[in-house]
Amino acid sequence: MAGIGEGWMSRALSAAVLRRWSAAAEQADTTDLRILRRQRTAARRLRRRLDKLLHVADARLSLPLVGNQTFPRPQGVDWSWRPELWCGPLPVPGLAAVPSKATLGDEVTLFHDCAQSEITLRQLRNLREADLAAYGLRLDVFRFDGSYLSLAIDLPEAASDGLLRKHLLRIETIVEMEKPLEIFARLNIKHGPNTEQIVRELPVTEDEIRVEFDLAYTRLNEKRVERMWLDLIFEGPEMNQVILRDLTFSRRHRAEL
Incomplete structure (x- = not known):
């Protein structure tokens, strides 16, 4: 039997305690009532603590694993990624009255043109x-007097390494919202002095929310790719709450015709 702590002493102690309670349970029909009453009192105290341990353990062990980079990927993927905000706890978990260009973590930046921000961001x-x-x-938005609101997610260098026009970049997310709104995904690829942009609307009413960016329709200079980032653009966000439960990226070659 495994002990509640580490080391052989913990295992031996746990085994001895288990044997003691097993014997008491087997002999309960014939145990002297005075002894049985003490055993019942001790068992009840122990059960309360065990029930608390089981409750907390079941809750924690059922949660998604911190740092998890596992998610379904299409065949032929040569790069995939889940940003840190969706993987592990941030030093600063949230921001209120968020100004434009404020960052949450190292990869997510909020942009807007509100005169007075009534926007909050929080990792949950x-x-x-x-x-x-x-x-x-x-993302909580109350009064909104601006003309645009977007989240920019910086992609790591690995996303740009070896990037070709025959690549497809897939974005998948899980979105919850208080009321319907349109969300657009804009992929930005900086190559030399130019920046390619591809815009797709997220199908937020579908069960699987994913879009793909086909780089064949760009004028990408494959030899000068510097960096990539994704903008999530929220149309009409006033008095709404949007939760992005997940956000993942994957890259693969387009099938040859």
Whole structure:
């Protein structure tokens, strides 16, 4: 039997305690009532503590694993990634009255042109059994007097390494919202002095929310790719709450015709 601590002494002690309680249970029918009463009192105290341990352990062990980079990938993927905000706890988990160009973590930046910000950003722990990402991102918008609101996610250098026009870049996400709104995904690829941009609307009403960017339709200079980032653009966000439960990226070659 495994002990509740580490080392052979803990294992031996746990085994001895288990044997003692097993023997008491087997002999309960014939145990002297005075002794049985003491055993019942001790058992009840122990059960309360065991029930608390089981409750907390079941809750924690059912949560998505912190740092998890596992998610379904299409065949032929040569790069995939889940940003840190959706993987592990951030030193600063949230921001209120968020100014434009404020960052949450190292990869996520909020942009807007509100005269007075009534926007909050907060990292939250995913609790659903179906979630693969350990954390999500909640965006709360109250009064909104601006003309645009977007989240920019910086992609790592590995996303740009070896990038070719025959690549497809897939974005997948899980979105919850208080009321319907349009969300657009804009992929930006800086190559030399130029920046290619591809825009797709997220199919937020579908069960699987994913879009693909086909680089064949760009004028990408493959030899001068410097960096990539994704903008998530929210149309009409006033008085709404949007939760991004997950956000993943993957890259693969287009099938040859």
